[in-house]
Structure formats: structure tokens, C-alpha cells
Amino acid sequence: MTARLTVSDVTCRFGGLRALDGLSLTVEPGTILGVIGPNGAGKSTFVNVVTGQIAPASGRVAVDGRDLTGAHPSRLARAGVARTFQVVKPFRDLTVRQNVACGAMFATGASVARGLEEADGVLGRVGLAAVAEARPATLPIGHLKRLELGRALAMRPRILLLDEVMAGLRPDDVAATVALIRRLRDEDGTTVLVIEHNMAAIVALSDEVLVLREGAVLTRGAPGDVLDDDRVVEAYLGQRFARRRRENPDG
Amino acid sequence: MAEFLQAAVNGLLQGGILALVGLGFSLVWGVTNIVNIAHGAFVVAGAYVGWELHDSLGLNPLLGMLVAAAVLFVVGYGLQRGLVNLVVNAPVWMTLLLTFGLQLLAVNVFVKVATSDYRSIPTGWAARSLALGDVRVPYGRLVALGVAVVCTAGLVVFVERTRTGRAIRAAGMDRSTARLMGIDVRHVYAVTFGLSAALAGAAGVLVGMVGTFSPPDAARYTLFSFVVSVLGGLGNMGGALAGGLLLGLVQAFVGQYLATTLVNAAAFAVLIAVLAVRPSGLLGRPFYETRVEAR
Amino acid sequence: MTRAGAVVAAAAFAVLCLLPAGLAPGDVRTMTSVLLFATLASAWNIIGGFAGYASFGNVAFFGLGGYSVAVLMTKASWPFLPSVAVAAVLSAAFAALVGLPVLRLRGHYFAIATLGVAEGLREVVVNLPRLTGGGAGITIPTLGARATTHYPGTTGFYWYALAVLVAAVAVSAAVSGSRFGYGLRAIQLDEAAAASVGVRTTAAKLAAFALSAALTALAGGVFAFQQVTIYPERLFSVEITVLMVVMAVLGGAATVSGPVVGAFTLRLLDEYLRRHFLGTHLIVFGAIIVAAVVFLPQGVVRCSADAWRERRLGLLDTVRAYRL
Numbered sequence: 001m002t003a004r005l006t007v008s009d010v011t012c013r014f015g016g017l018r019a020l021d022g023l024s025l026t027v028e029p030g031t032i033l034g035v036i037g038p039n040g041a042g043k044s045t046f047v048n049v050v051t052g053q054i055a056p057a058s059g060r061v062a063v064d065g066r067d068l069t070g071a072h073p074s075r076l077a078r079a080g081v082a083r084t085f086q087v088v089k090p091f092r093d094l095t096v097r098q099n100v101a102c103g104a105m106f107a108t109g110a111s112v113a114r115g116l117e118e119a120d121g122v123l124g125r126v127g128l129a130a131v132a133e134a135r136p137a138t139l140p141i142g143h144l145k146r147l148e149l150g151r152a153l154a155m156r157p158r159i160l161l162l163d164e165v166m167a168g169l170r171p172d173d174v175a176a177t178v179a180l181i182r183r184l185r186d187e188d189g190t191t192v193l194v195i196e197h198n199m200a201a202i203v204a205l206s207d208e209v210l211v212l213r214e215g216a217v218l219t220r221g222a223p224g225d226v227l228d229d230d231r232v233v234e235a236y237l238g239q240r241f242a243r244r245r246r247e248n249p250d251g
Numbered sequence: 252m253a254e255f256l257q258a259a260v261n262g263l264l265q266g267g268i269l270a271l272v273g274l275g276f277s278l279v280w281g282v283t284n285i286v287n288i289a290h291g292a293f294v295v296a297g298a299y300v301g302w303e304l305h306d307s308l309g310l311n312p313l314l315g316m317l318v319a320a321a322v323l324f325v326v327g328y329g330l331q332r333g334l335v336n337l338v339v340n341a342p343v344w345m346t347l348l349l350t351f352g353l354q355l356l357a358v359n360v361f362v363k364v365a366t367s368d369y370r371s372i373p374t375g376w377a378a379r380s381l382a383l384g385d386v387r388v389p390y391g392r393l394v395a396l397g398v399a400v401v402c403t404a405g406l407v408v409f410v411e412r413t414r415t416g417r418a419i420r421a422a423g424m425d426r427s428t429a430r431l432m433g434i435d436v437r438h439v440y441a442v443t444f445g446l447s448a449a450l451a452g453a454a455g456v457l458v459g460m461v462g463t464f465s466p467p468d469a470a471r472y473t474l475f476s477f478v479v480s481v482l483g484g485l486g487n488m489g490g491a492l493a494g495g496l497l498l499g500l501v502q503a504f505v506g507q508y509l510a511t512t513l514v515n516a517a518a519f520a521v522l523i524a525v526l527a528v529r530p531s532g533l534l535g536r537p538f539y540e541t542r543v544e545a546r
Numbered sequence: 547m548t549r550a551g552a553v554v555a556a557a558a559f560a561v562l563c564l565l566p567a568g569l570a571p572g573d574v575r576t577m578t579s580v581l582l583f584a585t586l587a588s589a590w591n592i593i594g595g596f597a598g599y600a601s602f603g604n605v606a607f608f609g610l611g612g613y614s615v616a617v618l619m620t621k622a623s624w625p626f627l628p629s630v631a632v633a634a635v636l637s638a639a640f641a642a643l644v645g646l647p648v649l650r651l652r653g654h655y656f657a658i659a660t661l662g663v664a665e666g667l668r669e670v671v672v673n674l675p676r677l678t679g680g681g682a683g684i685t686i687p688t689l690g691a692r693a694t695t696h697y698p699g700t701t702g703f704y705w706y707a708l709a710v711l712v713a714a715v716a717v718s719a720a721v722s723g724s725r726f727g728y729g730l731r732a733i734q735l736d737e738a739a740a741a742s743v744g745v746r747t748t749a750a751k752l753a754a755f756a757l758s759a760a761l762t763a764l765a766g767g768v769f770a771f772q773q774v775t776i777y778p779e780r781l782f783s784v785e786i787t788v789l790m791v792v793m794a795v796l797g798g799a800a801t802v803s804g805p806v807v808g809a810f811t812l813r814l815l816d817e818y819l820r821r822h823f824l825g826t827h828l829i830v831f832g833a834i835i836v837a838a839v840v841f842l843p844q845g846v847v848r849c850s851a852d853a854w855r856e857r858r859l860g861l862l863d864t865v866r867a868y869r870l
Contacts, residue, residue: 053742072741074747090736102740103743103744105729112723344799348839351788356832516665526662
């Protein structure tokens with residue numbers, strides 16, 4: 001069985017900086033993978049390469065074994081790769097319902113009427129049915145994050161990349177979102193990649209956690225094991241803190 | 252060969268004036284992200300100020316140039332503060348339309364007040380030429396090129412060295428951060444606009460001194476400003492000078508070897524080629540890189 | 547289109563059909579020009595309003611349409627209708643061709659690149675005198691053996707202009723409610739987000755540009771035949787582009803009715819000023835553009851809809867939103 005997502009030996013340079021440096025990973029269907037790493041580790045670049053916003057300098061990106069390296073974002077979207085944006089990007093002058101319908105219309109080829117119907121279903125799922133006819137400008141950030149999620153869900157994605165979708169949410173909203181993503185995986189079999197700073201959410205949500213550092217995979221494994229890994233602690237908090245932790249495991 | 256050299260000299264000399272015409276336009280675009288369609292009207296307004304001072308007071312156009320620059324500075328400052336500031340955050344077409352409306356208004360006021368006759372500011376010496384072998388160098392145009400170089404250098408020094416200049420650069424890079432640093436962005440934007448108008452006014456006097464002007468010319472000067480800014484990179488002062496010289500050369504050679512009617516077409520061809528290949532400007536990195544909208 | 551919209555459109559169409567019977571020939575000519583400008587504004591709205599790519603060179607397609615008709619009728623002795631159809635196809639093809647490079651640009655760069663295309667095309671027309679008559683213009687034969695089509699006269703051109711406007715409004719309405727229209731609006735509002743949900747952004751922009759060009763060329767073709775003799779300066783005038791932008795925007799960009807409302811209002815206002823303030827009418831017109839941009843940037847259609855809903859006229863709201 002081919003992996004849902006295969007990233008092999010991807011390198012991405014900005015001037016002299018290597019944002020991704022020979023990154024390789026595979027994700028199996030139906031997995032929730034948490035992606036973490038310190039600032040500048042290449043998380044955003046990784047999302048942008050997988051969704052086609054950036055073409056890598058070298059390497060390969062494949063979805064279900066199909067090579068889509070450097071394809072236009074819209075082609076990846078139609079191949080089943082959906083994303084949310086860290087800085088929300090709603091279509092300002094469209095209603096919430098129309099925003100979500102766009103996901104269905106363009107990724108799955110639904111008609112306008114069908115797209116709006118699909119949107120109603122998705123809005124119920126993400127808890128935005130009450131504001132379906134509102135314009136994004138009138139909504140608080142928590143709603144906008146869910147709108148991003150809803151628009152991505154309407155695309156019926158095979159791979160869903162969630163870029164900081166929980167940042168700025170209240171704790172009860174975080175819990176609801178975690179539950180929603182789990183249900184999504186269980187019911188639809190969607191593969192989910194969660195890029196997140198909220199460690200509690202990552203641990204609660206992920207089957208596996210992958211740590212990026214300097215544009216490559218530092219380690220990967222079950223959430224508990226990874227967060228306990230000295231190298232991960234070191235990557236986040238520096239050598240001194242890691243050494244102190246080793247010498248004094250209880251402190 | 253003499254023909255070639257003469258065309259090159261003509262191009263460089265004309266390029267000096269084009270550079271000065273485009274310099275302020277580029278500054279305003281780079282700093283405030285406004286494409287000022289009315290820029291050409293400032294050029295024509297400056298020419299009228301110089302012409303009037305010469306006609307009624309017999310003032311030397313080079314002194315008239317200073318007066319024109321001062322007058323236009325005040326006009327530019329006021330226009331930005333009172334009107335353009337109202338739409339600074341609006342979508343592109345709004346600022347384009349607003350400044351187009353200003354241009355239409357200004358040009359037709361000029362026509363009403365001064366008719367659309369062609370005028371020039373006559374001086375005894377500007378039309379005489381220095382002969383270098385077979386190549387003739389008209390004094391007036393040589394002085395104009397000199398003024399353009401001095402103004403560009405002066406603007407660079409002003410922006411790099413003075414407090415206000417630094418505030419202009421800061422506001423151009425990141426308006427909200429500049430505000431947090433205690434910079435009065437409204438004032439700084441208005442000063443930038445005023446400076447731009449002053450440079451345009453000075454260029455206008457030079458235009459009147461070495462050739463002719465009339466109100467409908469305003470549109471052409473706006474267009475040339477655009478080409479100069481795109482060639483040089485937004486808000487890049489040295490780039491504007493180089494862009495002006497380049498545009499002058501292209502026009503001179505096309506006029507010499509192809510057809511004088513193709514001069515404008517050549518300018519557009521250069522513009523489109525540059526936009527298609529290097530939207531951030533032909534000459535080096537644009538100064539306000541984060542401002543560049545094109546991918 | 548909503549039911550109320552369809553009723554209003556049908557009523558407006560009925561009035562426009564009855565109009566020539568009740569007007570003096572001079573006023574019919576004015577109305578013909580109003581209809582042609584409404585077509586231009588509606589056509590601009592497809593690329594500039596829906597897709598948000600502010601073309602400042604749409605007059606290129608007006609001129610190309612006009613010259614295609616003139617050249618086909620004069621040099622190839624074609625009748626008017628096939629000439630105008632081919633003019634529309636040619637303009638669409640030209641738009642697709644130049645669209646490939648210029649639609650990669652955004653904002654000011656796109657605006658000025660399109661302006662450059664229009665000015666460049668005018669220079670080409672000036673410099674091809676054998677084909678186009680150059681700066682001296684080209685005259686479509688309307689009398690004698692060389693005339694290919696009977697000259698329709700004042701009222702005849704009114705009907706042509708009305709037909710072209712109906713086509714433009716029908717296309718706008720179809721675009722507005724379609725998936726294509728949603729795609730264009732998504733591009734206008736956030737191109738990166740549009741691509742990320744699967745909108746084929748390049749193809750959609752090219753299609754919008756070509757559609758806009760084809761409709762613009764229809765108006766250009768009718769105008770050229772009506773004028774009989776056409777000149778590059780007139781057919782490629784920047785002012786025509788600016789007028790279509792102003793009309794579309796002040797009526798309401800990205801709405802179906804806005805460009806039509808804007809064209810009727812501004813063109814009739816312009817005519818009024820021309821008649822009563824001869825000599826200063828362009829000054830007044832400039833002032834009106836400035837005031838309208840500051841106070842009505844959302845357009846008459848949206849502004850009055852908001853005023854109706856909220857029971858107050860929010861002229862200063864947009865000033866508050868856009869000022870520094």
C-alpha cells in the first residue's frame with residue numbers, strides 16, 4: 001500500500017538559508033500526525049511545499065504515489081490536499097456559507113447549488129450554522145479559525161494540513177476542535193497533519209509526533225516518547241536546560 | 252558614428268530631465284504606495300510658475316525653479332494632508348481614480364486660465380550649444396542634467412542622513428512600526444508628497460527652459476514617471492536617475508534609427524518587457540522590497 | 547439574479563425599447579453613447595470588479611474591436627455583423643495572449659502594464675498605415691458600390707448599442723451566479739486562498755480577461771461603424787478606460803447592475819455639464835470623480851442598499867475606513 005503522503009529529500013532555499021534540508025517523511029492513510037519544532041525549523045515551509053505555495057529546489061512530493069512536486073496549489077487542492085492558513089484568509093465579501101461552499105465547488109467540482117448544500121452540512125459540523133449568513137468581518141477570531149477549517153473540510157480532503165488552527169482559541173474551543181478532528185479521521189479516514197504550538201492539543205490529538213529541526217526530521221514517534229526525548233528538549237530549550245534535566249530528572 | 256554619438260548624448264541629456272520628472276513619483280510610490288497620476292500636472296504647474304515669474308518679473312528660470320519647487324512643496328503637502336490621506340488605505344483603483352480626477356481637474360484649470368497654447372521659457376543661453384567635435388551639446392540641457400544629478404544626490408543625502416529623511420524611510424518600510432516609534436506618519440507622508448511635488452515643479456521649469464509645454468502634456472509626464480520608476484525600482488532614488496537616463500537613451504535611439512513616431516511605443520515596450528521579466532525593477536533590488544506587490 | 551432584480555431589468559429594458567420613439571435624434575445619439583458606455587463598464591467589471599484586476603488598458607479592446615471592424619469592412623469588404631463577431635473573437639484571443647504575462651502582475655503593476663498594452667497597441671495602429679490608415683484614420687465605406695452594409699442611421703445604432711448592452715448584462719448576470727463567478731470573487735478577495743481551495747486561478751483570470759475583451763470589442767465595433775471615420779487617438783484614448791472604471795466603480799464594482807447604473811448616471815451628468823457649463827465641464831467632472839471616490843467607493847448600488855437596510859446614509863464610513 002502506498003503512503004498517503006510521501007515527501008522525499010526535499011530541499012528549499014531562501015537566499016543562503018536552507019528552510020528545508022533534505023526532508024523526507026511518509027504519512028499513512030488515516031493517521032493524525034503532529035508536526036512540531038522550534039521557530040525557524042521549517043514548519044511553515046513544509047506546509048507551503050506540500051500545498052504547492054512554494055516549489056522545492058529539489059526533492060519530490062507525492063500524494064497516494066502520484067508525483068505532484070511543484071504543482072500549482074489549485075491542482076494539489078483538487079488532488080485532495082486541503083489546508084488552513086495560520087493568518088486566516090476568509091473571502092471577506094462572501095458570507096460564511098458561501099466561503100465554505102467555495103471549498104466544495106472548486107475542489108470537488110460541485111455545482112453552486114450543490115456546494116451551498118454541502119456547506120450547510122459542514123457548518124453544522126464545525127458549529128457555525130448560526131452565523132451562516134454573516135460576513136467574516138463581523139466574526140471573532142475563534143469563529144474565523146473554524147471557518148478556515150470548515151472551508152477545508154468542504155473540500156473532502158484526503159490530506160488536511162492544519163496550520164496553527166488552535167492558536168488564539170479559548171480552552172473549550174480547543175477541546176471541541178480536537179474532538180472534531182478526531183471524528184473526522186474516524187468517520188472519513190482523512191489523514192491530518194497538525195502544525196501547532198499548543199503541546200497539550202498535540203498530545204491529545206496526534207497518533208504520532210514528528211519534530212522538525214533546521215529543515216529536517218529530528219525524531220518521530222508516539223507523543224509521550226517524543227516529548228520526553230532529550231534531543232527534543234534540547235532543540236526547544238537549549239543544551240544547558242537539557243543537561244540539567246538529565247542530571248536532575250525529577251526537577 | 253557621429254550620428255550614434257549625437258543620439259547617445261541627446262538621450263542622456265533628455266534622460267536627465269526624465270529622471271527628475273520621475274524621481275518624486277518613485278519616492279511617493281515607494282514610501283506611501285500611491286501611484287500619483289496627477290504627478291504630470293505638478294510638472295506642468297511648475298513650468299507655469301517658472302514661466303510666469305520670467306514673463307512678469309524677468310526672473311532667471313534657474314531661480315524661478317527654486318520658487319516653483321517651494322510653491323509646489325506647499326501644494327503637495329496640502330493635497331496629501333487634506334485629500335490623498337483620506338484614501339491611503341483604500342484599494343489600488345481608488346487612489347488611481349482619485350489622482351486621475353485631480354489630474355483632470357488641474358489640467359482643465361490650466362487650460363481655462365492659460366489656454367492650451369504651447370509655451371516656453373526663453374533664455375539666451377539655453378539654446379546655444381557646446382560643440383565637441385561633431386557632437387553638439389545644448390547648454391540648457393546640460394544644465395538640466397546637472398540639476399537632475401544634484402537633486403538626486405541631494406534627495407539621497409536627505410533621506411539617508413536627516414531625521415526627517417529617516418522617518419520617511421521608516422514609514423515607507425513599515426507604517427505601523429514607524430507609528431509605534433513615535434513618528435507622525437501623516438506629517439511624514441505629507442512631507443514626502445510635498446518633496447515629490449517640489450521635484451516635479453523643478454523638473455517642469457527645466458522642461459519649459461529647454462523645450463515647450465502645455466497642459467495636456469501632463470499625462471505624458473505621468474507615464475514617463477511610471478516607466479522611470481519601474482525601471483529603477485520603487486523608491487530607489489539612484490535607480491530613478493538610471494531609469495531616466497535609460498529611457499532617454501531608448502527614446503533617442505528609436506527616434507534616430509526607427510521612427511520618431513515610435514518613441515512612445517518603445518517606452519511602453521521597455522516597460523512591459525521589464526514588468527514581464529523583472530517586476531521588481533530592472534536595476535538591482537528595489538529599496539522597499541516588502542512593498543512590491545507582484546510575485 | 548433575484549426575482550426583484552429580474553423585474554427591474556425587464557422594466558428597464560422595456561423603457562429603453564420605447565425610448566427612441568419619444569426622443570429627438572440628438573438625444574437618441576446621446577442615449578446610444580450611454581448604452582455603449584454601460585457595455586464598456588459592464589465588460590470592465592468582469593475583470594476589474596469580479597476578479598479584482600484593475601485593468602487600465604481595456605480601451606485596447608475597444609480600439610482593437612473598432613479597427614478590426616473598420617479594416618474587415620474596408621479591406622476585406624465584409625458585412626458589418628460578421629466583422630463585429632470576428633472583432634470580438636480577435637480581441638478575446640489578444641487578451642488571452644497578453645494576459646499570460648500581465649495577469650501575473652498585481653495591483654499598480656497590472657494597472658500600468660495594461661495601460662502600456664493599450665498605448666502600445668495605439669502606436670502599432672499609427673505605424674501600420676497601409677492596413678489601418680495610420681494617424682490619418684480609416685473610413686468605412688457607407689455609400690455606393692464599396693459599401694458592404696446599409697448604414698443603419700441614428701435609431702439603427704441605438705438598437706445595435708442596446709443589443710450589445712443586453713449581451714453584456716446577460717453575460718455579467720450569468721457570471722455572477724456561476725461557479726466561475728465565485729472563483730473570480732475568491733481571486734479578488736484572496737488569490738492565495740482561492741488557489742488553496744482549488745480555483746484554477748490562471749485559467750479563470752485569462753477567461754475573465756478574454757470575456758471582458760470580447761464584450762468591449764463589440765462596443766468598439768458598433769462605435770467604429772457609427773463614426774464611419776475612426777482615428778487611433780480617439781479609439782485608444784486613455785480617458786475611455788478611465789471612464790469605464792469610474793462608471794463601474796461608482797455604480798458598484800462586482801455587482802451586475804452597478805456598472806450600468808454608474809454609466810447612466812455619469813454619462814448623463816457629463817452631458818448635462820457639457821450643455822450647461824461649456825468650457826468648465828471637465829473641471830467639474832474632475833471634482834465629481836474626486837468627491838465620488840472619497841465618499842462613494844463602494845458604489846451607488848451597495849451604498850443605497852446599506853442606507854436602506856440601516857436607515858442612515860453612511861457617507862463618512864468609508865472615509866473613516868481608508869484614511870490614515
